[in-house]
Amino acid sequence: MNFFVDENDRVDGIDKVTGKAKYFAEYQLPGLTYGVLVTSSITKGKITGIDTKAAKNAPGVLDVLSHLNKPVAPGYEQAGGSPMKIFYTDEIFFNGQPIALVVADSFERATYAASLVKVSYEKSAFNTDFVKSINNPSAKKLQGQPPYVRGTADAYKTAEVKIEQIYTMPIETHNPMELHGIIADWRTNDQVTVYAKTQGVKAAQATIANVFKIPQENIQVKSEFVGGGFGMALKTWPVEIATVMASKHLKRPVKLVITRDQMFTMVGNRPSAYQKVGLGATKDGKITGITHTAFGQTSVYENFTEGVVNMTKFMYDSDNVNTNYYVVPLDLSVPIWMRGPGEATGAFALESAIDEMAHALDMDPLEFRMKNDPEQDPQKKLPFSSKNIKEAYKLGSAKVGWSNRKNKPGSITEGAWQIGYGVSIGVFNASRGRATVKGILKADGTLVLQSATSDIGPGTGTGMVLIASKLMNIPVEKISFELGDSSLPPAPSQGGSTTLSTVGTAVNDVCVSLKSTIAELAANANMSTTANFVEVLKKNNLPMIEVTKQSQANQQGKEYSMYSFSIHFVQVKVHKLTGVVKVSKIVSVGDSGKIISPKTARSQMVGGAVGGIGMALTEEALLDNRYGKYVNNNFADYHVPVHADVPEIDVIFIDKPDYIVNPMGAKGMGEIALIGFAGAVANAVFNATGKRIRSLPITPDKVLEA
Amino acid sequence: MINFQYLRASVVKIALSLVSKDPKATFIAGGTNLIDLMKRGVTAPEKLIDINKLPLAQIELKNNVLHIGAMVSNSALAEDSIVKEQFPLLALALQSGASAQLRNVATVGGNMMQRTRCGYFYDTTMPCNKRQPGTGCGAIGGYNRMHAIFGTSESCIAVHPSDMCVGLVALDAQVVIANAKGERKISFADFHRLPGSTPEKDNNLQKGELIVRLEIPTNNLYKNFHYLKVRDRSSYAFALVSVAAALEISQGIIKNARLAMGGVAHKPWRLVEAENFLKGKTANASNFEDAARIAMYGAKGFGENDFKLKLAPNSIIEALTVAKAKA
Amino acid sequence: MLNNDIRQSLLLFKPTMAELDNNQSGDTRRDFLKKSSLFTALSLTPLTVLKAAEGKVDERFAELFEKIPLNLKVNNKPYVLKVEPRATLLDLLREQLHLTGTKKGCDHGQCGACTVHVDGKRVNSCLSLAVMNEGKSITTIEGLAKGDELHPMQAAFIKHDGFQCGYCTPGQIMSAVACVREGHANSKEEIREYMSGNICRCGAYPNIVDAIQEVKEKGTAI
Structure with missing residues (x-):
C-alpha cells in the first residue's frame, strides 16, 4: 500500500490509522499470562503480612509474587541505590505503592484474584503536604541546584519599580493515552525479551541487565510503537522489574498493563512548585534585578530535581540575577521529567512576573521584553548559536492581532465575555548527544537506516527519512528507518528535544559516507561520479553497501550558547459571570533552526500548545493530605484538554538553519512547544479581566473569586 | 470483578422477579456507570439481569404527554424530533452530559440511577457513608470542590452527577415504576433523595422495582x-x-418559569421559590438577579466549594439572560 | 484435582444461553449445579465435586460453569465464542480475538480510545460487557478499510497528520466516522463538541478536526 499524499506524511501513518501499529501490550506470545498489581492502601509504614491464600486458590491463578517469595534479582541484593527495590523491601514509601503481583491466565482472573489479597501493615506518620512543608521551617528541604548569583543578590529590592510575587503549580501527570506496562519473556535462564513502553530501549536494557546481572546482549528490548510518553517512559519503573521477575519465576511470558489510576502513582509526575519571583526595573523599563526562588516536591526514597530556575539566568538582560532551587521530600512517589521539564514550571513564574512588571511600568509587555532581550547569553557570556526572538515577536504579534490589544486590562468586551491577549516566551537547551546509525544501501534502490532510538510520537522515523531523502536524493518511499529495538546500533533515550539533532546527525554522517563510497565505487568502475547508486552497485556486483557511523556531541559548547526558542501568543475570552476561560486564538512561533519535517514539526508545536492549555487551565492532580492519596486519579476528574477546549492553532517557524548545532541546521522543539504557554494564558487572563491568577490551573472558581 | 452470573430478560415481569428474589442481583441497562463501579469494586453484584431486550425503548406523544421508555438511549432522546421541537431544554441538557459514545449506550433509566462521582465514594479505601454506611464522609473536611451546597447532611455532601435529570425535574416529569403489584407513578422531583442519615439510598426506588418510563406534559417552555x-x-x-x-x-412578562440546578445537591435541585418569584414579573436583569438571590436561600459551602455560593447565582442569571434572549 | 470423567460430564451441562434465558429461578451458579434436574446427569459425580462446587474449597471447579456462549460478528466475520460474563468487549477484542487496533486508554469510559461501532453506533467498548453484545455486529478500526483501500477518514487523518503517537487514533477515527454519519460535523465547533469523548494527549485535535471537516465537505458516502 502506498497512500502518501506527499512526502511529508508520517512514514508510519498507515500503520497508525489501520490499527496495524503494534504497541507493547499487543504482542501475542504463546502461553502469555497476565499480571495485576496489589498496591499499598497506607502511605507510610511497613508490611506486616500478605495473605495470598484466597488469591492463589482463585481460578486461573499461577502465583502471587511479593517480597516474601520473589525470585533472586542479584542487582537488588546489593546495598545502595534507590531503596524502592520492588519486592526487596517491606517498607511503604507512598500510597498506592506496588507490593504484590498476581499472575493468572487471563486479565479478568488476575484482576479478581488481586482483589482477594489481604495485606496488613504497621502504619507510620506521613507528610504529603507540599505548601505546608514550605512554610514549616522544620520540614526538610534539600538544595536542588547550587545557588546562582550574578552581580548583586536581591538587587530588585532597591529598584525604582519592583514586583515580588508567589506563583504556584500543582502536580501534573503525564498520562499518555497508552497505559504503562511491559511484557517479559525469559527465553532461557539468562536470556529475556521484553516488549516495553519506553523512550529508551538501550536504557531499559541497561537497567534490566543491572538488576538481573546478565549481559546486556542477553536482553532484547522491543518498543517499536509507543503510545506517548512525555517523559514518564524515560525510566524503567519498579513495576516493570516486577514483571520481569515474575516471568523469570514462572518461566512464562507475563504481561502487565497498569490501570489509569496507577498512572498517577507508579510512573512519575511533574512535581508541584512554589516560586517566588522578585523583579526590579528602572522607570523606563530596563530590568535591574531578578531573584527567583523555587521549591519543588520530591520523594523521600529517591531524589528528583529539574531546571526550574535555568531560564531566569539568561533570558533577560540584567546585571543582577540570583536563583535558588530547593526540593521538599514528601511521602509521595518520585516525580520524573515531564515535557518541558523544569523550564515549563519556571517559565510560568518568570513570564508572569515579566508581564506584571510591564503592567506596573504601563508598557506593552512585548516592548518590555524586546527592550530587555540580551544580545548574547548573559550567563555564559557567549554568543547564541542562533536566536531570532525579535523576528518571532514581530511575526507572531501580527498574526494574533496584537495591535487590537489594549494595555489597560478589562478594556475589550464581547457580550458576556471579556477579551484579552497574552504573550510568553519559551526556551530549551539545543545541544546534541552521541548516537550510532547504520545505513544499508541496496541495489534494489532502497535504503535502510537503523538506530536504537524511539518514537513516542514526534515522528522520529519521518524526520530521519526526510534527512536521508534530501541528502541521498532517494524518494521517501524507498527509505525505511528501523528503531525501537535494543539490538540496533545504540542511541540515547528520546528526551530533552534531542532526537532529531542527535540521531539526525548520525543519519547525516551515514548518508555523507554512503555518498562518498558510491562516488569511489563509481570512479573504480569508470562511471560518472554522479551516476545513480543502483547502477554503481550493479556495476560493482554489490547487492548492498553498509555504513555505520557514530555522531558525537557537539564541540561548540564553549564558543556558543545553544538554545531553541518559542513565543506563544494567545487570545482568551473570560466569562464575566461564570469565570470560565476559553483560549480563542493561538499563535506559536518556533525559533528552532531549519525545519526538517514541516508537517510533524507543526504537529509537535500544536501538541505543545494543547498541553499548555491543560497546564494553564485544567490540569491538577489533587491530594487529600489526610490520607496521602490522590482524589481525582482518573480521566474524568483529572482534566486533560478535550477537542472542545482547543481552537485553531497557527504555527509559524522562523525556519533559519543553525549549522553550529548540527549539520542539518535543525534544533529540537518538543519542549519549547509547551514551555511558556501557561504564562501566555495567565497574562491574557489578566489583560482580559485585570485579575492576576498566580496559581495554576486557572479554573472558573479562581477567576470568579479573584 | 467477581465472575457474576449473567441473565437476560425480555419481559418486565420476569426481570422483576429475578431481581426481587435475590439480594445480590441487579439490573444492567447501558452499564456505563455500573460496569465502571464494578471495576472499581464499589459494588459487586453476583447476578446481573440484562434488561436491554425489554420493550421499553419508545418515545411517543399521547394526549399532550410525552412518554419516554426507560430503555431509550440518551442520544436517541436528544435526537428525537418531538423532543427537539417541544422539549428542547431536555435535548440540550442531554447533549451536555458525558460523550457521544456514552450517550449512545446510557439509558434514561440508567442515567437516573447513576451514582455520585464523589472521589471518596469511588475509592474503596477511603471513608464514605454512601458506599459503606458508618465509615464517615471523606469530603467533609477534605476535597469538596465539586460537592453540594444545598440539602446536605452531616453524613454526605455528594452531588447527583446527571444533566438529563436537571432538565427533567424542571419539566415536571413523572416517573412510572413497575413492581410485582403493577405500576406506580411519582413526580420526578420526588424520585431522588437528600442524603439525610441514609446517604446510601440515592432515590426512592425499592428493591424489586424498575423504572419503566417517564411522562412529561407538553408546555410552552420551548x-x-x-x-x-x-x-x-x-x-x-x-x-x-x-x-x-x-x-x-408574553409581552415582556414572565407567565411561567422553570429553574433547576445540577452540581449543587444530592438530587437535581428544583428552584420553586425563584420560579414563583419570576412569575408575573418583567423579564429583566434586576428580576433575574433577585430570583438568583432567592434561589440561594439555605445554601452552605464546605470550604473548597464556597465559590459555588457565587457561581450558582451568577449561573442562574446567565441562564435566564440567555433564555430570554432566545426569542 | 478433577478427573477427566467428571470434567467431561460437567462440560455437558454448561448452560446454554437459551437455558439461562429461561432460568427465572434466581439461583446462583452453585445452586444451579445442585439443582435436581442436574442430579441425574451428575449421578456419577462424587460428593467431593459437589462440595467443591459450593465454592469455598476449590474455585477452580466452578470455573467450568463460568463461561457462557456468545455469538457476534466482528468486521463482518461471525464468531462463536465462550466468554466469562465479566469480560468486556474491549478485552475480548484485544486479548481473545487479537484485534488490538482497539485501544485501552482508561478502561472506564473516560477517554474514547476503545471506541468501536456496535450495530453502527459508536460506543466505548471498555464499558460494554462482551455478553451484552450477543447477536450484534461490531466494527473495529481493522474493519474500516476496504482491503488495501483506506477509508476516506483514515486517508484524511494521514493527510492532516491527525495524530502523533497514534494510540488514540483508532478511537478518534471510529468516532470521527460516526460523527459524520450522525450529522454532527457541520462546523468546526460542532465537530469539537461531538468529538470531545476522544482524548488525545499528544494534542492533535486541530488536525483531527481538519480531517473530519474535509471528509464531511467532500460529501463522499462513508
Missing part, C-alpha cells in the same frame, strides 16, 4: 430556554454548577 453547564473544561466533564432555565414570556 422558546425561551437554556441549559448552562459550567465545568472545568469545555466538554466531557461533570458540572461545577449547571442550570436548566425555561421561561414563557
Whole structure:
C-alpha cells in the first residue's frame, strides 16, 4: 500500500490509522499470562503480612509474587541505590505503592484474584503536604541546584519599580493515552525479551541487565510503537522489574498493563512548585534585578530535581540575577521529567512576573521584553548559536492581532465575555548527544537506516527519512528507518528535544559516507561520479553497501550558547459571570533552526500548545493530605484538554538553519512547544479581566473569586 | 470483578422477579456507570439481569404527554424530533452530559440511577457513608470542590452527577415504576433523595422495582430556554454548577418559569421559590438577579466549594439572560 | 484435582444461553449445579465435586460453569465464542480475538480510545460487557478499510497528520466516522463538541478536526 499524499506524511501513518501499529501490550506470545498489581492502601509504614491464600486458590491463578517469595534479582541484593527495590523491601514509601503481583491466565482472573489479597501493615506518620512543608521551617528541604548569583543578590529590592510575587503549580501527570506496562519473556535462564513502553530501549536494557546481572546482549528490548510518553517512559519503573521477575519465576511470558489510576502513582509526575519571583526595573523599563526562588516536591526514597530556575539566568538582560532551587521530600512517589521539564514550571513564574512588571511600568509587555532581550547569553557570556526572538515577536504579534490589544486590562468586551491577549516566551537547551546509525544501501534502490532510538510520537522515523531523502536524493518511499529495538546500533533515550539533532546527525554522517563510497565505487568502475547508486552497485556486483557511523556531541559548547526558542501568543475570552476561560486564538512561533519535517514539526508545536492549555487551565492532580492519596486519579476528574477546549492553532517557524548545532541546521522543539504557554494564558487572563491568577490551573472558581 | 452470573430478560415481569428474589442481583441497562463501579469494586453484584431486550425503548406523544421508555438511549432522546421541537431544554441538557459514545449506550433509566462521582465514594479505601454506611464522609473536611451546597447532611455532601435529570425535574416529569403489584407513578422531583442519615439510598426506588418510563406534559417552555453547564473544561466533564432555565414570556412578562440546578445537591435541585418569584414579573436583569438571590436561600459551602455560593447565582442569571434572549 | 470423567460430564451441562434465558429461578451458579434436574446427569459425580462446587474449597471447579456462549460478528466475520460474563468487549477484542487496533486508554469510559461501532453506533467498548453484545455486529478500526483501500477518514487523518503517537487514533477515527454519519460535523465547533469523548494527549485535535471537516465537505458516502 502506498497512500502518501506527499512526502511529508508520517512514514508510519498507515500503520497508525489501520490499527496495524503494534504497541507493547499487543504482542501475542504463546502461553502469555497476565499480571495485576496489589498496591499499598497506607502511605507510610511497613508490611506486616500478605495473605495470598484466597488469591492463589482463585481460578486461573499461577502465583502471587511479593517480597516474601520473589525470585533472586542479584542487582537488588546489593546495598545502595534507590531503596524502592520492588519486592526487596517491606517498607511503604507512598500510597498506592506496588507490593504484590498476581499472575493468572487471563486479565479478568488476575484482576479478581488481586482483589482477594489481604495485606496488613504497621502504619507510620506521613507528610504529603507540599505548601505546608514550605512554610514549616522544620520540614526538610534539600538544595536542588547550587545557588546562582550574578552581580548583586536581591538587587530588585532597591529598584525604582519592583514586583515580588508567589506563583504556584500543582502536580501534573503525564498520562499518555497508552497505559504503562511491559511484557517479559525469559527465553532461557539468562536470556529475556521484553516488549516495553519506553523512550529508551538501550536504557531499559541497561537497567534490566543491572538488576538481573546478565549481559546486556542477553536482553532484547522491543518498543517499536509507543503510545506517548512525555517523559514518564524515560525510566524503567519498579513495576516493570516486577514483571520481569515474575516471568523469570514462572518461566512464562507475563504481561502487565497498569490501570489509569496507577498512572498517577507508579510512573512519575511533574512535581508541584512554589516560586517566588522578585523583579526590579528602572522607570523606563530596563530590568535591574531578578531573584527567583523555587521549591519543588520530591520523594523521600529517591531524589528528583529539574531546571526550574535555568531560564531566569539568561533570558533577560540584567546585571543582577540570583536563583535558588530547593526540593521538599514528601511521602509521595518520585516525580520524573515531564515535557518541558523544569523550564515549563519556571517559565510560568518568570513570564508572569515579566508581564506584571510591564503592567506596573504601563508598557506593552512585548516592548518590555524586546527592550530587555540580551544580545548574547548573559550567563555564559557567549554568543547564541542562533536566536531570532525579535523576528518571532514581530511575526507572531501580527498574526494574533496584537495591535487590537489594549494595555489597560478589562478594556475589550464581547457580550458576556471579556477579551484579552497574552504573550510568553519559551526556551530549551539545543545541544546534541552521541548516537550510532547504520545505513544499508541496496541495489534494489532502497535504503535502510537503523538506530536504537524511539518514537513516542514526534515522528522520529519521518524526520530521519526526510534527512536521508534530501541528502541521498532517494524518494521517501524507498527509505525505511528501523528503531525501537535494543539490538540496533545504540542511541540515547528520546528526551530533552534531542532526537532529531542527535540521531539526525548520525543519519547525516551515514548518508555523507554512503555518498562518498558510491562516488569511489563509481570512479573504480569508470562511471560518472554522479551516476545513480543502483547502477554503481550493479556495476560493482554489490547487492548492498553498509555504513555505520557514530555522531558525537557537539564541540561548540564553549564558543556558543545553544538554545531553541518559542513565543506563544494567545487570545482568551473570560466569562464575566461564570469565570470560565476559553483560549480563542493561538499563535506559536518556533525559533528552532531549519525545519526538517514541516508537517510533524507543526504537529509537535500544536501538541505543545494543547498541553499548555491543560497546564494553564485544567490540569491538577489533587491530594487529600489526610490520607496521602490522590482524589481525582482518573480521566474524568483529572482534566486533560478535550477537542472542545482547543481552537485553531497557527504555527509559524522562523525556519533559519543553525549549522553550529548540527549539520542539518535543525534544533529540537518538543519542549519549547509547551514551555511558556501557561504564562501566555495567565497574562491574557489578566489583560482580559485585570485579575492576576498566580496559581495554576486557572479554573472558573479562581477567576470568579479573584 | 467477581465472575457474576449473567441473565437476560425480555419481559418486565420476569426481570422483576429475578431481581426481587435475590439480594445480590441487579439490573444492567447501558452499564456505563455500573460496569465502571464494578471495576472499581464499589459494588459487586453476583447476578446481573440484562434488561436491554425489554420493550421499553419508545418515545411517543399521547394526549399532550410525552412518554419516554426507560430503555431509550440518551442520544436517541436528544435526537428525537418531538423532543427537539417541544422539549428542547431536555435535548440540550442531554447533549451536555458525558460523550457521544456514552450517550449512545446510557439509558434514561440508567442515567437516573447513576451514582455520585464523589472521589471518596469511588475509592474503596477511603471513608464514605454512601458506599459503606458508618465509615464517615471523606469530603467533609477534605476535597469538596465539586460537592453540594444545598440539602446536605452531616453524613454526605455528594452531588447527583446527571444533566438529563436537571432538565427533567424542571419539566415536571413523572416517573412510572413497575413492581410485582403493577405500576406506580411519582413526580420526578420526588424520585431522588437528600442524603439525610441514609446517604446510601440515592432515590426512592425499592428493591424489586424498575423504572419503566417517564411522562412529561407538553408546555410552552420551548422558546425561551437554556441549559448552562459550567465545568472545568469545555466538554466531557461533570458540572461545577449547571442550570436548566425555561421561561414563557408574553409581552415582556414572565407567565411561567422553570429553574433547576445540577452540581449543587444530592438530587437535581428544583428552584420553586425563584420560579414563583419570576412569575408575573418583567423579564429583566434586576428580576433575574433577585430570583438568583432567592434561589440561594439555605445554601452552605464546605470550604473548597464556597465559590459555588457565587457561581450558582451568577449561573442562574446567565441562564435566564440567555433564555430570554432566545426569542 | 478433577478427573477427566467428571470434567467431561460437567462440560455437558454448561448452560446454554437459551437455558439461562429461561432460568427465572434466581439461583446462583452453585445452586444451579445442585439443582435436581442436574442430579441425574451428575449421578456419577462424587460428593467431593459437589462440595467443591459450593465454592469455598476449590474455585477452580466452578470455573467450568463460568463461561457462557456468545455469538457476534466482528468486521463482518461471525464468531462463536465462550466468554466469562465479566469480560468486556474491549478485552475480548484485544486479548481473545487479537484485534488490538482497539485501544485501552482508561478502561472506564473516560477517554474514547476503545471506541468501536456496535450495530453502527459508536460506543466505548471498555464499558460494554462482551455478553451484552450477543447477536450484534461490531466494527473495529481493522474493519474500516476496504482491503488495501483506506477509508476516506483514515486517508484524511494521514493527510492532516491527525495524530502523533497514534494510540488514540483508532478511537478518534471510529468516532470521527460516526460523527459524520450522525450529522454532527457541520462546523468546526460542532465537530469539537461531538468529538470531545476522544482524548488525545499528544494534542492533535486541530488536525483531527481538519480531517473530519474535509471528509464531511467532500460529501463522499462513508
